[in-house]
Amino acid sequence: MTVFNHYYSVLMQGFGHTLLASLIALIGSLVLGTLFAIMQVSSSKTGRVIGNIYVQVFRNIPLLIITLFLYLAVAKVIKMTGFVAGTVGLTLYTSAFIAESVRAGILSVDAGQMEGARANGLSFSQAMRVIVLPQAFRVAIPSLGNQFINLVKNSSILAFVGGLDLMYQGNLIAASSFDTFTTYIIIGCFYLVITMPLSYYVQYLERKLKKAA
Amino acid sequence: MSNFFDAFTADNLSYLLAGLGVTVGVSIISVILSLIFGSLIGIIQFEKIPYFSLLVGTLNNIVRNLPLLLIIFFTYFALPQLGFHLPIFWATVAAMTFFESAMLAEIVRGGLEAVDRGQFEGARANGLSNGQTMVHIVLPQAYKKMIPPIISQLISLVKDTSLASGVVLAEMTYRGQIVYAQNTNYIVPVLIALTLVYFLLNYGLSLVAKWCDKKLA
Numbered sequence: 319m320t321v322f323n324h325y326y327s328v329l330m331q332g333f334g335h336t337l338l339a340s341l342i343a344l345i346g347s348l349v350l351g352t353l354f355a356i357m358q359v360s361s362s363k364t365g366r367v368i369g370n371i372y373v374q375v376f377r378n379i380p381l382l383i384i385t386l387f388l389y390l391a392v393a394k395v396i397k398m399t400g401f402v403a404g405t406v407g408l409t410l411y412t413s414a415f416i417a418e419s420v421r422a423g424i425l426s427v428d429a430g431q432m433e434g435a436r437a438n439g440l441s442f443s444q445a446m447r448v449i450v451l452p453q454a455f456r457v458a459i460p461s462l463g464n465q466f467i468n469l470v471k472n473s474s475i476l477a478f479v480g481g482l483d484l485m486y487q488g489n490l491i492a493a494s495s496f497d498t499f500t501t502y503i504i505i506g507c508f509y510l511v512i513t514m515p516l517s518y519y520v521q522y523l524e525r526k527l528k529k530a531a
Numbered sequence: 532m533s534n535f536f537d538a539f540t541a542d543n544l545s546y547l548l549a550g551l552g553v554t555v556g557v558s559i560i561s562v563i564l565s566l567i568f569g570s571l572i573g574i575i576q577f578e579k580i581p582y583f584s585l586l587v588g589t590l591n592n593i594v595r596n597l598p599l600l601l602i603i604f605f606t607y608f609a610l611p612q613l614g615f616h617l618p619i620f621w622a623t624v625a626a627m628t629f630f631e632s633a634m635l636a637e638i639v640r641g642g643l644e645a646v647d648r649g650q651f652e653g654a655r656a657n658g659l660s661n662g663q664t665m666v667h668i669v670l671p672q673a674y675k676k677m678i679p680p681i682i683s684q685l686i687s688l689v690k691d692t693s694l695a696s697g698v699v700l701a702e703m704t705y706r707g708q709i710v711y712a713q714n715t716n717y718i719v720p721v722l723i724a725l726t727l728v729y730f731l732l733n734y735g736l737s738l739v740a741k742w743c744d745k746k747l748a
Contacts, residue, residue: 378686378733379726380693382704387722390711467596474598478697485600492608499609506597506605513596 321500325491332487333508339405339483340470340512346409347469348462351416356446358421369417376414381475384411389479404476404483412469419465423458424450460527463520467513474509484508538717539724543710547721550706551728553620557702558689560624565631566681572632573639574665594633600694602626607698623695631688638680642673675747682740686733693729703728 322329357369376384385407393403427450435445455462477485488505492498576588594602606626607619617625646669654664696705707725711717 374734374737375726375730378690378737379729380690380704382693382696383722383725383729386704386708387719387726390718391722471596471598474600475694477600485598485604488601489604492604497612499612502601502605502609506601509598509601510593510596514592517592517596 321491321495321497322504325487325495328487328491329484329504329508332482332484332505335401335476335481336470336473336483336485336508337512339401339408339473339476339481340466342405343408343412343469343473344466346405347411347413347416347465350409350413352420352451354413354417355420355424358417359424360442373414373417376411377418381407381411381472382478385475385479399481400479401476401481401483404473404479404481408469408473408475411472412465415465415468416462419458419461420454422461423454423456426457427453457527460520460524463516463523467516467520470512470516471509534716535720538710538714538720547703547706547710547724550701550703553700553702554689554692554704555732557620557623557627557692557695557700558685561627561631562685562688564624564628565635568628568632569635570639570670572636573643576636576640577643591633591636594630595637597630599626599630599691600697602630603694603698619695619698619700622698623692623700627688627691631684634684634687635681638677638684639673641680642677643669645676646672678747679740679744682736682743686736686740689733689736690729 354369354372357365358373360366360369385404388398388407389400389403392398398406431449431453432445435449436442440448473483474485475481476483477489480486484505488501492501495501572587572591576584576591578584603623603626606617606629607622610617610622650668650672651664654668655661659667692702693704695702696708699705704725707721711721
């Protein structure tokens with residue numbers, strides 16, 4: 319408890335950075351992931367190829383490599399802090415997984431929905447935005463929730479690039495308090511405060527969706 | 532472009548390749564161990580033993596919701612404080628197994644729930660005990676369905692071994708960092724090479740998962 323009291327403000331700062339990085343990366347990867355999912359199901363061949371390559375590449379390489387690449391190589395051209403590099407890396411990595419979830423959602427929507435919308439004079443993008451995506455997201459929400467939980471956990475990658483997040487602060491506190499055990503337990507509790515409620519909520523949504531089906 | 536390949540001297544290459552060996556070694560040992568522990572936890576959750584299953588399920592949820600990086604740091608830096616000293620390789624394997632067992636338990640539980648109730652009833656009606664029903668009838672059917680998700684879990688395991696570079700396990704990513712520390716011009720070539728190796732490894736695994744999915748469906 320002394321560790322908690324003594325380092326309260328540092329812990330809170332770390333918690334704030336973890337939350338901020340997760341939220342920015344969530345919004346970024348939702349937008350990017352949805353775009354890549356639409357590309358993957360679009361009728362344009364180049365779109366499909368680009369979408370597929372992006373998803374396959376970013377799903378199959380470690381987040382750490384992406385983050386190190388941004389922090390060590392890209393940051394030489396475009397100046398960025400560790401926090402920015404980590405958050406951008408997190409966004410790029412997670413968007414590949416979100417693209418997969420959204421694509422599965424889009425494919426679960428009956429093809430007649432798109433055809434009907436197009437037959438009624440909507441353009442592809444209008445039909446996608448107004449008719450297909452709202453239905454696709456309803457199906458994809460549990461899996462998107464799981465991706466968000468992973469995103470929060472993966473935000474610990476910021477510790478590798480000095481991103482001031484919980485894990486980073488945890489390592490510093492462990493080194494200066496010499497009480498590694500208590501420090502990491504406290505850090506773990508902070509992560510659980512975010513991920514546990516989300517996890518139970520996702521399970522609830524999954525049950526609800528199963529019942530509706 | 533001519534200096535792109537400068538990073539890959541014979542020494543550096545063999546050093547990196549030895550790291551690939553460590554990465555693959557950690558992954559294989561961890562996945563086998565977590566398959567065993569994960570199956571046990573998954574079965575306990577599935578059996579719905581009063582209180583016990585709920586307790587195990589809750590603990591499992593807690594582990595699943597922690598960052599793996601934290602578990603790795605905890606195993607290597609905090610456990611010695613309690614008197615458990617593990618060498619770095621086995622500390623990583625222990626951390627990975629702890630985390631992945633929780634992930635695989637979810638997959639096993641889901642696989643068991645997908646097996647038709649009639650299979651249990653039929654086996655029991657034919658005189659098999661509960662344990663026999665599980666081992667001979669239900670688990671083989673469940674594992675068949677679980678192979679693709681287990682392989683995807685193996686893919687994340689391979690990727691996650693890179694986190695062990697944080698506790699200075701000499702796996703591939705850590706060795707890459709050592710190589711580009713010699714010369715900053717090596718950063719981009721080394722990271723690209725690492726990307727390529729991880730990609731080929733994991734993309735190969737994902738093709739196996741796809742093939743199994745088609746074959747078993």
